[in-house]
Amino acid sequence: MNTLVLYYSLTGRTHYEAKRKAEALSGELYEVREQRRRSLLSANIFGPGQARKRALVFVEPIAVRMEEYDRIVILCPIWGGYPAPAFNSIVAELPAGKEVEIVLTSDTGRAKALDELKTRVERMGVTVTRLEVIRTEDLKKRDRRRRKRMKQNAE
Numbered sequence: 625m626n627t628l629v630l631y632y633s634l635t636g637r638t639h640y641e642a643k644r645k646a647e648a649l650s651g652e653l654y655e656v657r658e659q660r661r662r663s664l665l666s667a668n669i670f671g672p673g674q675a676r677k678r679a680l681v682f683v684e685p686i687a688v689r690m691e692e693y694d695r696i697v698i699l700c701p702i703w704g705g706y707p708a709p710a711f712n713s714i715v716a717e718l719p720a721g722k723e724v725e726i727v728l729t730s731d732t733g734r735a736k737a738l739d740e741l742k743t744r745v746e747r748m749g750v751t752v753t754r755l756e757v758i759r760t761e762d763l764k765k766r767d768r769r770r771r772k773r774m775k776q777n778a779e
Contacts (some may be wrong), residue, residue: 627651628688631699632710633663637760638729640698640767645727649699656714657684672704678744680716681709691719695753699727701756705736720749729760 627649631642639655646653659682662671674681690696696718707728718724723744728735735741735757742752757776 627691627697627700628690628693628695629653629675629697630656630686630714632656632658632683632701632708632714633699634664634701634708641729641760643728645697645699649695649697651695652688652693653688654688656686656710657715658682658685658708658710671708672706674702674709675706678706678712679709679730680713682717683710686714686717690717690722693722695723695725696750697725697727699729701760702728702730702732702735707735707741715745715748718745718750720750722750723753724750725754726752727755728755728757730757731760 627646629642629646629649629651631638631653633639633642633655641655642653642655698711698714700707700714702708710745726741726745738755742755745752
């Protein structure tokens with residue numbers, strides 16, 4: 625199955641998970657970027673409100689032909705309980721008739737209104753085959769352990 629892994633990441637944690645997902649599925653990895661890169665301060669102050677309102681943001685043009693893929697996997701962080709605004713812009717670009725897997729990353733592992741999210745995405749004419757929330761705090765701990773082991777092995 626021809627798979628495209630689209631992701632938005634501000635801090636790199638979602639990128640890490642997207643890379644792992646693309647490797648596991650033998651898929652093509654593509655990063656979606658906001659046209660105006662936001663700072664962590666801006667993301668923490670304005671991001672959750674925009675996410676709650678399901679606001680669209682301007683993203684750089686997605687330079688892959690999504691209609692050529694059988695399955696699309698979207699990874700995005702959760703801000704204030706909802707997917708980051710870039711997620712809404714990605715969903716608006718999805719071609720009808722595709723199978724879509726959604727993976728949300730979060731420090732807390734909590735997301736709000738997942739059923740509403742699935743319904744909203746499916747209204748775009750796609751089938752949501754999976755909706756998953758990954759707790760990125762676990763990834764941070766795993767990375768620390770890995771760095772510690774590498775340091776010990778180097779000594």
